Amino acid sequence: xxxxxxxxxxLTVCTTSVWWLADILIMSKNEYDQFRGxxxxxQLYAQKGNIVGIAAAGDWATYPSLxxxxxxAVEEINKTGGLLGRSIKLIPVDDxxxxxxxxxxTQQICDQAGTLxxxxxxxxxxxxxxxxxxxxxxxxxxxxxxxxxxxxxKNFQFIFSNSTRIEMIAEKLLALAKKNHWxxxxxxxxxxxxxxxxxxxxxxILMSGNIKIPRLSGxxxxxxxEYLETLIKNTQSESIQIDSLVIxxxxxxxxxxxxxxxxxxxxxxxxxxxxxxxxxxTTNKKLLTNVYWPLQINTEASGYYQFCKSYLERFGTFSDIxxxxxxxxxxxxxxxxxxxxxxxxxxxxxxxxxxxxxxSLTGTIGFASNGNAIKAQFSFGQTSLDDQL
Numbered sequence: 216x217x218x219x220x221x222x223x224x225x226l227t228v229c230t231t232s233v234w235w236l237a238d239i240l241i242m243s244k245n246e247y248d249q250f251r252g253x254x255x256x257x258q259l260y261a262q263k264g265n266i267v268g269i270a271a272a273g274d275w276a277t278y279p280s281l282x283x284x285x286x287x288a289v290e291e292i293n294k295t296g297g298l299l300g301r302s303i304k305l306i307p308v309d310d311x312x313x314x315x316x317x318x319x320x321t322q323q324i325c326d327q328a329g330t331l332x333x334x335x336x337x338x339x340x341x342x343x344x345x346x347x348x349x350x351x352x353x354x355x356x357x358x359x360x361x362x363x364x365x366x367x368x369k370n371f372q373f374i375f376s377n378s379t380r381i382e383m384i385a386e387k388l389l390a391l392a393k394k395n396h397w398x399x400x401x402x403x404x405x406x407x408x409x410x411x412x413x414x415x416x417x418x419x420i421l422m423s424g425n426i427k428i429p430r431l432s433g434x435x436x437x438x439x440x441e442y443l444e445t446l447i448k449n450t451q452s453e454s455i456q457i458d459s460l461v462i463x464x465x466x467x468x469x470x471x472x473x474x475x476x477x478x479x480x481x482x483x484x485x486x487x488x489x490x491x492x493x494x495x496x497t498t499n500k501k502l503l504t505n506v507y508w509p510l511q512i513n514t515e516a517s518g519y520y521q522f523c524k525s526y527l528e529r530f531g532t533f534s535d536i537x538x539x540x541x542x543x544x545x546x547x548x549x550x551x552x553x554x555x556x557x558x559x560x561x562x563x564x565x566x567x568x569x570x571x572x573x574x575s576l577t578g579t580i581g582f583a584s585n586g587n588a589i590k591a592q593f594s595f596g597q598t599s600l601d602d603q604l
Contacts, residue, residue, distance in 0.1 A: 234449040254353030256328040266304045267297065269545070270324045272335030273360075279467055281359065282307055283530050284541030285334055288549070291525075293454070304329075317341035318348075325352040329556055334359060334544055337537075346374045355560040359544035360537065373560050374424050375567060375586040377544040379511045379577065381413050383590065385420040387462070388486065391507060391595045392426055395484070397458035399427045402460035404463035404488075406433030413488060414463045429457060431435035463488035473502060486595070489535045507595045512539055513578045522576060543576040 271285045289305045297303055299432050306327075308320040317336060324330050325348055332355050336342045339361040350357040350371045353591035357375040392400060399515035400421055402415035411433055418428050460476070462469050462485060469487050476485065513519065522542060526534040550573065552558060570581045578590040 234555070253325065253328065254351070257331065257353050258559055258561075259329050260530045261331050261560070264329055264460070265559060266329065267301045267332075268306055268327060269548075270306045270308055270328035270330050270333045270335065271541075272308050272310055272317075272320050272324065272333055273337030275307065275309045276539050277312060278283050278337045278360075279540040280530075280535050280538040281337055283463065284358075284534065284538035285545050286399065287522075287526060287529055287538075292528075292549055294351075298549060299556065302559070306330060306334075307326065310341055312336075312338055312341070314344055315374075317345050321345040321348045325349070325354065331352065331560065332356070332548060334541065334548070344528050348373060350374060352378065353560050355548075355563055357544055357548055359540040370585050373564050375564075375582060375588075376585070377547055377580070377588050377591055379509060381416055382586060384488065384509050385417050387509070388417060389424045390422050390424070391486070392421060392459070393424060395459070397484075399429055399457045401432070401457040401460045401474060402428055402463065403432045403460065405468060406546035410463045410488070417461060417463065417488070426560075443472060457483060459484040459486060461486045461488065470502070473506060477502065497515070510594050510596050511536060511577050513574070513576055516574050516576050516578075519576055539576050547573075547575050549578065553554060 222516070239348065271282055273281055275282050289303050292298065293302050306324070308323055309321045310316040317338075324333060333349060334357060337360050341359050341360075342361040343375060346356060348374050353373065355373045355375070357377055359377050361376055361378055364473050365444075396409070402414050402418055404410040422428060434443075460483060461479070462472055469489075473485055482505070484504045487506065490508050490511055497538065522539070523534055526532075526538060526542075548563075551567045554570075555562045557563060568583050568584060568586075572579045572581050572589075572591065574580075581589040583589055588604070
């Protein structure tokens with residue numbers, strides 16, 4: 216009797232498990248078909264639809280000029296006939312700089328069959344988190360700012376980065392150090408975000424060139440006034456003599472740190488890990504003496520001065536690197552659409568990966584097979600507003 220009950224219970228459990236598993240598989244297949252159906256609908260819209268939806272995804276409270284640059288590009292393209300004769304409708308979506316916001320905005324974009332392309336996101340961490348969604352839904356995404364080391368290295372078909380890569384910056388940093396005969400370099404960074412990885416990458420590249428890094432200092436900015444004091448203490452102690460200091464931090468933080476170092480009597484060269492905003496430069500030229508930063512903008516590019524003039528007239532302020540990147544990224548995409556003579560993601564993506572070096576505002580550009588930008592024109596140096604207008 217007991218054996219009969221045991222085998223009955225076992226059979227019940229097995230049957231229930233099979234039905235449960237089958238239900239999961241059926242649901243998964245239905246969901247998969249639904250998603251692929253959305254991608255197919257988008258492909259049909261690209262072929263026969265009307266207005267071209269392009270989403271701009273980013274943290275607009277932090278990067279308002281990025282959105283301005285994208286808007287300016289949309290206005291210029293629409294004035295000249297749009298993309299293949301179809302007007303662009305820009306769809307700004309604010310991810311608020313959070314993972315939750317990024318997933319919410321990504322789903323909003325993916326649910327709209329008329330949205331064919333995405334310019335975004337403004338944060339590398341968020342970009343990495345959502346790229347698989349765009350890939351699955353058949354949306355071509357090109358990021359204007361995400362320069363994370365792992366960005367687009369999974370060989371996605373529709374994911375691209377138009378940003379100057381960290382690898383490029385590190386190589387140029389090493390060349391700058393050797394040119395100036397720097398043998399010891401201090402590195403400080405904001406330990407609260409992606410700058411940690413960038414700082415360690417800079418360290419490894421510099422050390423590969425036999426340059427000593429006396430101390431790698433990461434400090435969380437929430438420490439307030441202690442932030443600058445700790446940085447100065449860590450790199451100004453008597454046992455540490457450095458030829459230059461590399462700051463891997465945001466623009467505003469970098470300028471505050473520079474101000475603190477100069478006030479403390481530190482007069483050695485300072486190198487920024489990213490380009491500061493041009494409108495900030497105009498009020499800090501003296502402060503930025505003997506300071507180097509990545510020069511990502513190609514001032515020799517056709518249309519650069521017209522862009523600066525148009526931006527100033529349209530928004531009443533000078534453009535910065537994020538504005539140039541937003542404008543440039545959409546123009547690169549528009550150029551690919553024109554060359555492909557198609558709005559289908561698969562055709563445009565193939566065209567972008569077969570680009571011969573082409574001119575853009577952020578340098579000569581092509582794309583590697585993994586979607587990363589290949590930019591030849593890039594250096595460390597100084598620039599000013601006088602070079603713009």
